[in-house]
Amino acid sequence: MPIPIQEVSKLRGLIFKITRVAKKQQHDLPFSATEMNIIGHLDRNTELLPSAIAELEHISAQAISQCLNNLAKANFINRITDQNDKRKTLITLSAYGKTKLSEIKSLRDGWLKKAIDERLEAQEIDLLSQLIPLLEKITAPETKPVLP
Known part of the structure; x- marks a missing residue:
């Protein structure tokens, strides 16, 4: 039924x-709802590219950059150079x-x-x-x- x-x-x-x-x-x-969502994505996925996070959140590269900068200032995330492609930066929770x-x-x-x-x-x-x-x-x- x-x-x-x-x-x-x-x-x-x-x-x-x-x-x-x-x-x-x-x-x-001091985080926005989007920044809290990013923290959740990183918790579930361990590491993500900024472009992947932007796609998950349906926001622009500029907006994701601002969010990641805020999270980095609060020591919530790490930016790590991708060992397979040095041009890319992976984001992880600190x-x-x-x-x-x-x-x-x-x-x-x-x-x-x-x-x-x-x-x-x-x-x-x-x-x-x-x-x-x-x-x-x-x-x-x-x-x-x-x-x-």
């Missing part, structure tokens, strides 16, 4: 609301950036855990835990069939 569009809309809205409230549980960092990101994640996870523990009954927490694999399945990258 397909899910009604009204339920899909409600689910999307609630996921967005959880994300928005969780993002407020962060340190007082040790300090990784530490601060870990603190942010811990704060956000702590907020969500507290909200779950305080507002849900044990049976509801079990049900929520059972939803995690389903949400992972929904958000997994689509795989294209391999043609023979």
